Amino acid sequence: MLEILIATNNLGKVKEIKDILDSPEIKILTMKDFPHLPKIEEDGKTYQENAFKKARKISEYTGKICLADDSGLEIDYLKGKPGIYSSRWGNSDEERINKVLKLLENIPKNKRNAKFVCVAILVFPDGKIYTVKEECKGSIEFKPKGEHGFGYDPIFLVPEYDKTFAELGDKIKNQISHRGKAMRRMINIINELVVNE
Ligand code: ITT
DSSP: OEEEEEOOOOHHHHHHHHHHTOOTTEEEEEGGGSTTOOOOOOOOSSHHHHHHHHHHHHHHHHOSEEEEEEEEEEEGGGTTEEGGGGGGSSSSHHHHHHHHHHHTTTOOGGGOEEEEEEEEEEEOTTSOEEEEEEEEEEEEOSSOOOSSSSTTGGGEEETTTTEEHHHHOHHHHHHHSHHHHHHHHHHHHHHHHHHTO
């Protein structure tokens, strides 16, 4: 059994990662199990740098194996923005969504392509690191739709379903999302580590 601390303050991510990593080989810990953790400034220039910083700092502080995810929404028309700044693009999910919709006002459907990117990093207290990167392609809806998920989910349209992540709900989202794909690759890595322990 491997104890893994999910190094994120985003409760939407915690829920998704817990669901995806659900396995008898893994015991999941969250930041709630460690009330006095330091705040980590995400000042990296890439998802990779930010994910590594989060996982390593929290691992150093707790002595636990840590899994961090740095992710973002990249919109073609906005030349990849908000990207690594996705969580800092406004003060609330609503504000961030409205900002995207305003910037894409009157932009037709065929120019609204976007993708979610997720870099997940597993850091061991002895310094070992495992990294995976995954994407999920879609486009930006004209108005928010659906109640599930978090962040930009209500405006992220998945072409195969013609529904937003927020309409699809957690189960289907986890099957196809950037994070779902990245975390399933992490499970394979973790399973090999458990076997070789
Ligand atoms: P931690 O750093 O504590 O993990 P965070 O929310 O700040 O939490 P990031 O820096 O990785 O995490 O920012 C990712 C942002 O991108 C997130 O806050 C959302 O706004 C957006 N995002 C990422 N994945 C998403 C998803 O699956 N659905 C909707 N929005 C997502």
